Amino acid sequence: RWSEIDIDNAMWTIPAEREPLPGVKFSHRGSKMRTPHLVPLSKQAVAILTELQTWAGENGLIFTGAHDPRRPISENTVNKALRVMGYDTTQEVCGHGFRAMACSALIESGLWSRDAVERQMSHQERNGVRAAYIHKAEHLEERRLMLQWWADFLDANREKFISPFEYAKINNPLK
Structure with a gap:
C-alpha cells in the first residue's frame, strides 16, 4: 500500500x-x-x-x-508469472523462494551479520535469553547498506553469474 x-x-x-x-x-x-x-x-x-x-x-x-x-x-500472481516464463514453481523456484534466495546470498557473501539478515527477514530469535537482550535491535543502517548491496548484486547478475562471495570481494560497502 x-x-x-x-x-x-x-x-x-x-x-x-x-x-x-x-x-x-x-x-x-x-x-x-x-x-x-x-x-x-x-x-x-x-x-x-x-x-x-x-x-x-x-x-x-x-x-x-x-x-x-x-x-x-493475488498471492499467486508471482508464481503464475514464473510459470509463464517457463519455471516449474513446484521444483525450481517460487515466489516465497526469493526470500530464501536472498537470505542465503546475504549470509554467503560474508559481509553481513546474521542478526541483521535475520532482522531483515523479520525472523524472531528462538533463544529466549538472547531474545530478551536483542529484541530492540533494528540493525537499520547495516540493513540499508545490505539491501543496496543486494540490489547491486542482482544487477550484476543480469550480465553474468557471480556468486555472493565473489561479488563481495569487489563490492564491499563496509570498507
Missing part, C-alpha cells in the same frame, strides 16, 4: 496490522511478527516505485489486481 512507502526516506514500513480491504481475504495481515517492520529501500526499488506512482490509481494499492483495481494482486 502506498501509505506504507516513504519515498523521500527510502523506507517501507510494514504495519503490525492493516486496515482490511472489503472482500479481500487476509488483507488485514501486516508484518510477519505482528509488530511494525522497517524495510530500507534500495535506489533501484525507489526508482521502480517512483515510476509506478505515475500509473497508480486512487485506491492506495501499489500492485492492483488485473480484474479489479480496488483489490491487490
